Amino acid sequence: NAGVTQTPKFRILKIGQSMTLQCAQDMNHNYMYWYRQDPGMGLKLIYYSVGAGITDKGEVPNGYNVSRSTTEDFPLRLELAAPSQTSVYFCASSDPGTVYGYTFGSGTRLTVV
């Protein structure tokens, strides 16, 4: 199993540009999450989804959008990139029934200049 796959791994955006961070999981997990981690800080939840067609805001949703058309995919959209969105983005999925809980993607390092 590949687990949680995030693409791209690195990206530099100019202010005002848009992009989509891709996240896919092959574990049939219902729960999926997007987090951001600023340098030296903890993880903050951006959006989450408890199943296909269902999404909800986390702590820091402003400037982002998500969709969940399938169980496998949970893309994160940045419409008008701002320097404040420079961060490392992690996608994760979970199945409450598993021993270890969460599975994280390897992260996307985004810089907005």
Place this chain on the structure above:
Amino acid sequence: KNEVEQSPQNLTAQEGEFITINCSYSVGISALHWLQQHPGGGIVSLFMLSSGKKKHGRLIATINIQEKHSSLHITASHPRDSAVYICAYTGNQFYFGTGTSLTVIP
């Protein structure tokens, strides 16, 4: 205000020492997670706990629901254990502690 507090924030240990990292939270939870983040940035889920104690290799996690407290123990610590350990809970919302940075010196 962060709803989950970890201590210590930084910890340096000699190889072989027994290590304890503590986590306290202030609300009712359905599950508590311990995560490990290595310097390269990757995050690995170590444990998910809703009660009692779990063990995986040299790692042991305990939780006391009444006291709203969890601990992560590392026995016979090794330099490869050097990482940031993050406590997180999922209740009505999702909260992460800022982590405990562990350095194990050979």
